[in-house]
Amino acid sequence: MVSLLLGAGPVSGASVCGPDRLDFRSKNSSVRFVTEVVDSPKTRALGLMNRKALGRFAGMLFVYDEPQLMRFWMRNTLISLDIIFIDAQGVVQYVHENAIPLDETTIFGGNAIQYVFEINGGLADLLEIGAGTQARHPAISGPEVIWLCD
Numbered sequence: 001m002v003s004l005l006l007g008a009g010p011v012s013g014a015s016v017c018g019p020d021r022l023d024f025r026s027k028n029s030s031v032r033f034v035t036e037v038v039d040s041p042k043t044r045a046l047g048l049m050n051r052k053a054l055g056r057f058a059g060m061l062f063v064y065d066e067p068q069l070m071r072f073w074m075r076n077t078l079i080s081l082d083i084i085f086i087d088a089q090g091v092v093q094y095v096h097e098n099a100i101p102l103d104e105t106t107i108f109g110g111n112a113i114q115y116v117f118e119i120n121g122g123l124a125d126l127l128e129i130g131a132g133t134q135a136r137h138p139a140i141s142g143p144e145v146i147w148l149c150d
Contacts, residue, residue, distance in 0.1 A: 016150070017136060017137065017138050017149030017150060018138070019035075019037060019137075019138055019139070020034060020035055020036075021033065021034060021035055021137070022035040022059065022061055022117060022135060022136070022137040023135070023136040023137070023147075024092075024127070024129050024133050024134065024135055024136075025133065025134050025136070025147065026128060026129070026130070026132065026133040026134070028128055029127060029128040029129070029133075031057070031127050031129070032057070033057050033058060033059045033117075033119060034055060034057060034058045034059070035058070035059055035060070035061050035117075035137065036058070036059070036060045036061070037060075037061045037063060037137075037139055038060060038061070038062050038063070039062075039063040039064075039139065044062050044064075047060060047062070047077070047118070048060055048077055048079070048081065048118055049075065049076040049077055050076055050077075050078065051077075051078060051079065052078055052079070053079065054079055054081075054118075054119070054120050056120065056123075058119070058120075059117050059118055059119040060117070060118045061115060061116070061117050061137060061139065062115065062116040062117070062118075063114075063115055063139045064113075064114050064115070066088075066114060067087060067088045067112040067113060067114045068112070068113065068114070069110070069111050069112075069113075070085055070108075070109035070110055070111075070113035070116060071106050071107065071108055071109065072096075072099075072106075072107045072109060072116065073103070073104050073105065073106055073107060074099050074100060074101060074102060074103045074104065074105075074107075075102070075104050076102070077099075077101055077102065078101050078102070079101060079120065079121070080098050080099060080100065080101055080120070080121030080122070081098075081099045081118045081119065081120065081121050082095055082096070082097050082098065082099070082118070082119050082120070082121055082122065082123055082124040082125075082129075083095070083096040083099055083107060083109065083116060083117075083118055084116065084117040084118070084119070084124060084129060084135075085109035085110050085113045085115075085116055086113065086114065086115040086116065086117065086135050086140070087110070087112055087113060087114060087115075088112070088114045088142065088144050088145070089144050089145055089146050090115070090134055090135045090136065090140045090145045090146055090147055091132065091133070091134055091135070091146060092129065092130060092131055092132065092133040092134075092135065093109070093110045093112075093113060093131060094109055094110050094131060095124045095129060095130055095131070096109065097121065097122070097124055097125060098121040098122060099121065115135065115137075115139070115140055117135065134146055134147045135147070136148070136149055137149070
């Protein structure tokens with residue numbers, strides 16, 4: 001069982017949500033990431049481009065207005081990333097592991113994806129984040145969301 005949290009103890013239903021953190025939980029693990037949110041066309045287009053590093057338990061949450069076909073690439077991205085594709089319910093549908101820096105090959109994430117979370121390459125497997133894992137963040141909201149912020 002993996003249970004990692006940045007100085008706050010295990011992630012639980014009573015844990016405080018905030019715009020600067022995203023929680024994942026599955027049957028065997030829970031983890032919290034320091035989070036930067038990008039929710040406009042301009043900030044989503046820039047993403048993590050040209051950054052030389054990303055904190056060990058840090059990530060970027062891409063928020064879209066509605067579920068859609070999702071494709072990403074690594075243009076001008078200097079660090080290897082795990083790209084986590086999340087549906088409108090807040091459930092991980094697919095994880096593309098260890099995306100290659102600067103690679104412009106299209107990465108297909110799914111047909112009904114509303115959120116995408118990028119973390120350092122290799123962490124998703126290490127932390128047991130995969131299809132079926134639930135995500136929680138204030139931006140992941142609506143009546144269909146399985147694990148809402150309190």
